[in-house]
Amino acid sequence: MENVFIYRYTVLGSKKISNLIFAIFIFLGSIFFLKASIFSFLDLKTNSLNGNIVFFPQGLVMGFYSLLGLLFTFYSLLTFFLKIGFGYNEFNKKENVIRIFRWGFPGKNRRIEACYSINDIKSIKISSNTGPKNISISLKGDIDIPFIREGFSDSFSNIEEQAIDIASFLGIPLVYNQ
Known part of the structure; x- marks a missing residue:
């Protein structure tokens, strides 16, 4: 790493396959809730173990939940395809800047x-208090800028290794805050 002047890595943000799979499951559940709501409104028998569902209040509530599920699916897919949160962290020794x-x-x-x-x-x-563990850049003047959070992109051990690499690349101390 002696002749390397730029250390850069990507952050996936919401563009993860797990988010896409989660959105698909929510979509399927919403469709089944919508089907149950419509069948209860039309007073049709379903081929389920539950038997017939009365439209008011169960069918109405299931229709409301299906609408919320479909809206959440739309939002999840929108953030996935628009790459919300996707980006990079760049440590550039040549320009003496962190981006x-x-x-x-x-x-x-x-x-x-x-x-x-x-x-x-x-x-x-590295903050390892209760709750999600995160890694932040501590600037002069006691300003902390979080840039990696556990569970957001990787496991804590991998994030910790990444923090060690960044600290050794920049030649600055690594502090554990517990």
Whole structure:
């Protein structure tokens, strides 16, 4: 790593296969709820073990849940295909800058980019308090900028290795905050 001046890795954000599979399961469940709601409204018998469902209130509530499920599926697929949260973290020794880039929702602020000078970095901090563990850049002036969170892209051990690589690449200390 002596002659390497740029360390860059991608962050998947919402563009993960698990999000797509989850959206498909929610969609299928919503379709079955919608079917049950329509059948109860039309007073048709279903071939299920539950027998006939009364439209008010069970069928109506199932229709409402199916609508919510379909809206959630639409939102999940939209964030997946628009690559919301997808981006990269770049540590550039040549330009002496750290660049954190993410894609947001369409509009004038779709491109989210934050740049910081490497000289302003005090340390790389690993927080392992209760809740999700994250890795942040600690800047001078006690400002912490989180850029990797456990479960968001990888397991904590892989994220920890990545933090060690970043700290050794930049030549700054790695701090464990418990």
